[in-house]
Amino acid sequence: MSFDGFFTHAIVHELNQQLATGRVAKVSQPYPAELIITIRAHRHNYPLLLSANPTYPRIQVTTIPYQNPAVPTNFTMTMRKYLEGAIVNQIEQVDNDRIIKLTFDTRDELGDSQQLVLVSEIMARHSNISLVNKKTGKIIDSIKHVGSDQNRVRLLLPGATFVMPPKQDKVNPYLPNQVYSNLARQYHEVPSLAKALQQRYQGLGRDSAQELASELLASDNLPTAYQQFINSFNDPDPVLIKPTDGKTQFAAFPPRNASPDELQHFATVSELLDAFYANKAQEDRSKELAGQVLKVIKNELKKDRRKVKKLNQQLADAASADQYRVCGEILTTYLSKLKPGMTEITLPNFYDENKPLAIKLSPELSPSRNAQKYFTKYNKLKTSVAYVNEQLKLANDEITYFENIENQIKLANPADIQEIRLELQEQGYIKKKKKGKKQRKIQVSKPEEFHASDGTLILVGKNNMQNDRLSFKIANKNEIWLHVKDIPGSHVVIRSTAPSEDTILEAAELAAYYSKGRDSDNVPVDYLPVKRLHKPNGGKPGFVTFTGQKTLYVTPHKLGD
Known part of the structure; x- marks a missing residue:
């Protein structure tokens, strides 16, 4: 089952039971598109994760450990200013869509009561998290800023009026007087009925639609089957589905045709999501955090490999240095045969009498200066060998160093990425933050x-x-x-x-x-x-x-x- 409108209904119902009347104790933003609000409710701390990650957007209580960046973002500081100490009034879903509104009761700078709404939109690459003043309807801040050049219909910028995403021309399945019975009589196969249900009802993912279609076609009492299906999301039985011949999926309750051996049950929907997203989200977070690090590494590798190629060419030139010495000696021996303005001359080669040597000349130089030019080139190449070998070793060592870091990133978790980034800062490959801002020292994590x-x-x-x-x-x-x-x-x-x-x-x-x-x-x-x-x-x-x-x-x- 995908994170569709029905699954959103299930998680909202669970979060309301857990978090309503709780107080915000802490706000963190460990990853660029994810916010964690720790809410103290019923004498327990619940870390509420709101993710606008384009690959794994969701909302849930999480127990997966995280590490905050050394310097909090501006969005984090804004959320702390407005939300820390606020009371959770209500968590509600907009119709049966993947939009969740968390209403908080708090006080402004003057001590007057005010209500703030945190809107979480779970919509793939359009996912976002926005804090809105309920009275004025103005956006305080969004985790992703969307300007008019990106979206002409909705501005998601501080100070702009918050506008909900355009509604789809579909019906909220929780409203009374539905027409599912007509659809069930019109379509007699699961695929066709599921498609018709998706076109009619809001928040129906493909898996949910197929499950509802199966329930309706298998039942003699359509109203009861329909009501049981939509009510099951108020009291879910969360499961991971692990088929032997397919990929793992999650669902709010066991599918009709799933084998019990393929199911792993969880106490809460949030625990289910932690189990499903643990590795996937960590890998994605690592890639997201590693973006700049990988860019630096690739640029440095490109420079070093180009340098190695150039140094190897210099060594190859140095290997033929004796040829320049021979040319200089032959020119010195037959200096009288050289005339001003000549560009080339062929002279006997006393190192190989059977092969006369054609030597290029610079017409603007005198005969003796032409000979001296070859000796200078010879001496320069011979003395450069030691330096070139030293530079070649340094460049190859640096290539090995960066290839090692590339390898580490492939298996790294977010904490490892931060340490790799710190290492590259210490080595001077990534610029450090300005000294005016005090940075928290990152402790090296355990192996x-x-x-x-x-x-x-x-x-x-x-x-x-x-x-x-x-x-x-x-x-x-x-x-x-x-x-x-x-x-x-x-x-x-x-x-x-x-x-x-x-x-x-x-x-x-x-x-x-x-x-x-x-x-x-x-x-x-x-x-x-x-x-x-x-x-x-x-x-x-x-x-x-x-x-x-x-x-x-x-x-x-x-x-x-």
């Missing part, structure tokens, strides 16, 4: 924990800051450290000084999984005691050197999968 089959703890660094902390702060010197051989990957530590062969194998599989080689079948992984690691002076985060390692070949695998 991810896994347990081997025998219970041994295995730690995995998910970014370079975690890698450094794991290898040089957390791990003991005699514990075992692992890393994929010669490709970007995470630092892995077995919290044991004498792990079994099976544990080393499982840790190596983890190291391969958290690396650029995760899609390969046979990945080499080095392992050694932590005490053999060394951090070079000036080395970039996550970079280490080591000796005395052993290597084994494994297939990437994440423990618990």
